[in-house]
Amino acid sequence: MKDHVRSNWHNAVLVCRKCSKKLDGGFGKDGEERLAKALRRHLSLKKGRKAAAGIIEANCxxxxxxxxxxxxxxxxxxxxxxxxxxxxxxxxxxxxxxxAQAEAQNPGWLTQNA
Ligand code: FES
Known part of the structure; x- marks a missing residue:
């Protein structure tokens, strides 16, 4: 069994799940999405370790x-x-x-085009 795994994450952000539940949405195009989901969608992030950044819902x-x-x-x-x-x-x-969106969709884009 491996003792580590790689990810494409440039950064990790913790978003309080309980705060998000209390607001019952409030973000996104129609103001109906939770912050973590709205931010992931806004940046067009891929899922899991393949995303350019991790946006994680955490406990209080x-x-x-x-x-x-x-x-x-x-x-x-x-x-x-x-x-x-x-x-x-x-x-x-x-x-x-x-x-930014372009970098989130294609990790390494900024460094390749710099
Ligand atoms: S409910 Fe979000 S910090 Fe406590």
Whole structure:
């Protein structure tokens, strides 16, 4: 059995599942999607380890903001974000250092074309 596996993840982001459930949507085109799903769809990320970044729903992170979702950037875990419904997903992706859409669809695109 292997003792490690590779992934294409450039970064990992934790999104509080319980905050997302409390909001009952709030993100995406019609405002009906949960933040993690809306962000994955917005960036056209592939599934699982083949995605350019991991956006993972985690259990309660202990902040429990009203009317927002707690989000942790795995690469910059000292500052957590409280994301309100309807937030600009492009700005959020930039704040979380997530790859832009083109990079998310084709990992290595930026380095190949630089
Ligand atoms: S419910 Fe999200 S941080 Fe506690």
């Amino acid at each position: 992170l202990g902040v429990c903001p009203r009317g927002a979702v707690t989000v942790v950037n795995g690469a910059a875990s000292r500052d957590w974000l409280l994301v309100r419904p309807g937030a600009d997903l492009d700005a959020l992706a930039a704040a979380l250092d997530l790859p």
